[in-house]
Amino acid sequence: MNRLVSLISGVIFGAGLVISEMINPDKVLGFLDLFGNWDPSLAFVMIGALVVSSPLFHIIKNKEKPLSAEKFNYSNSKNINNRLIIGSVLFGTGWGLSGLCPGPAITSLALLNIYSATFVVAMFVGFYLVKFFNLDNRI
Amino acid sequence: MNIVNFTPVSALSGGLLIGFSVAIFFLFNGRLVGISGIAANALTEKNNKLDNILFLLGLVIGPIFYRLFIKNEISITISNSFSLLILAGLLVGIGTRVSGGCTSGHGISGIGRFSLRSIVATITFMIVGIITVFIKNFI
Numbered sequence: 001m002n003r004l005v006s007l008i009s010g011v012i013f014g015a016g017l018v019i020s021e022m023i024n025p026d027k028v029l030g031f032l033d034l035f036g037n038w039d040p041s042l043a044f045v046m047i048g049a050l051v052v053s054s055p056l057f058h059i060i061k062n063k064e065k066p067l068s069a070e071k072f073n074y075s076n077s078k079n080i081n082n083r084l085i086i087g088s089v090l091f092g093t094g095w096g097l098s099g100l101c102p103g104p105a106i107t108s109l110a111l112l113n114i115y116s117a118t119f120v121v122a123m124f125v126g127f128y129l130v131k132f133f134n135l136d137n138r139i
Numbered sequence: 140m141n142i143v144n145f146t147p148v149s150a151l152s153g154g155l156l157i158g159f160s161v162a163i164f165f166l167f168n169g170r171l172v173g174i175s176g177i178a179a180n181a182l183t184e185k186n187n188k189l190d191n192i193l194f195l196l197g198l199v200i201g202p203i204f205y206r207l208f209i210k211n212e213i214s215i216t217i218s219n220s221f222s223l224l225i226l227a228g229l230l231v232g233i234g235t236r237v238s239g240g241c242t243s244g245h246g247i248s249g250i251g252r253f254s255l256r257s258i259v260a261t262i263t264f265m266i267v268g269i270i271t272v273f274i275k276n277f278i
Contacts, residue, residue: 005167006190010197011204012160013172013243018205018213020153021146026216030144032265032272037143041150046246048154049161054251056162057171061252066169074171074248075239080259087238088245092264094230096271098219101231101242103174106195108215110202115217119228126232127179136237 002068014107020045023108025099025116032096083139161248164194171252173244174198175235234264 021027022045030039065071095101100108100119108116130136161172168190181191202213219227235241238260240249245264249257 002168002190003193005163006193007197007200009160009164009172010194011200012156012163012197013174013194014198014201015205016153016156016160016201017198018153018202019156020150022153023202023213024215026218027144029272032268033276034269035140035273036276038140039144039146040142041144041146044147044150045154045157046250048151049158049247050154050251052155052158053161053165053247054158054253056158057165057248057252060162060166066165067167069167069169072169074169077239078254078256080256084238084256084260085263087234087236088260088263089267090230090234091238091241092234092267093271094227094234095242095264096268097230097275098217098224098227100217100224100227101174102178102235103198103241103243105228105231106174106178107198107201110199111213111215113215113217115219115221115224116215118221119224119231122225122228123232124178124182126229126234127175127182127236128232129229130233130236131179131183135233136239139237 005068013103014110016045016049017104017107020048023104023111025104027099028095028101028104029099032099083136086139087136157243157247158251161243161251165248171244171248173240173248175232175241176239176244179232179236238264 017023031042105120164172177191177194245257245260
């Protein structure tokens with residue numbers, strides 16, 4: 001059951017990125033171009049997502065356990081540390097340079113676009129480097 | 140600031156789908172969706188490997204379903220060189236793993252449960268993204 005849910009929630013998420021046009025880096029760059037030609041759409045995507053997810057999270061997390069897993073498993077860290085800030089600065093720089101973040105980049109592989117595929121390969125190399133050099137624990 | 144290309148209805152509808160996707164993933168699997176985490180763990184961790192891969196596969200199926208049922212073209216514009224995309228991909232891969240989340244993990248799942256840590260991360264990567272675009276447009 002959890003396998004099927006994983007697949008279906010991926011499909012719904014990917015469809016949401018297409019319908020909201022967040023799959024298009026130009027649209028995301030429009031949101032980040034606050035001081036030029038600003039496109040507020042991304043803010044509405046986040047509002048739409050939060051309106052649904054936030055109340056449901058609060059109802060679901062009070063259940064004894066999830067429907068098809070042993071227990072709830074998520075980070076409850078409250079640490080606002082250097083890692084959080086440095087990582088977010090690096091991510092924000094890459095996001096601003098390309099207009100791509102992990103969800104839309106992976107979803108756009110469906111379009112067989114060589115540019116987004118290049119980005120995805122580099123991103124996975126980045127994930128691997130952090131793991132290999134244990135960067136998240138060193139900063 | 141000029142407001143351009145604003146598409147509030149499609150942005151909000153796509154956002155609602157994304158919110159629904161993270162809520163059912165949480166209800167069944169007990170985990171909060173963060174795409175950088177799911178993608179990095181699919182690469183480097185044994186735990187939940189199949190679930191993570193199926194979610195990513197779902198993301199890629201999303202646009203294919205959209206094309207089948209809605210019959211609209213999906214157009215994306217990427218106007219970057221390969222070297223810039225490689226740099227951006229590395230920054231996004233490293234940054235999201237160091238800070239522990241991206242637009243989905245911090246921006247939707249984290250803010251959705253009112254995590255101060257995720258609010259700080261989201262504000263940081265958005266401000267840095269806006270500054271990056273500002274500098275890029277200036278050069």
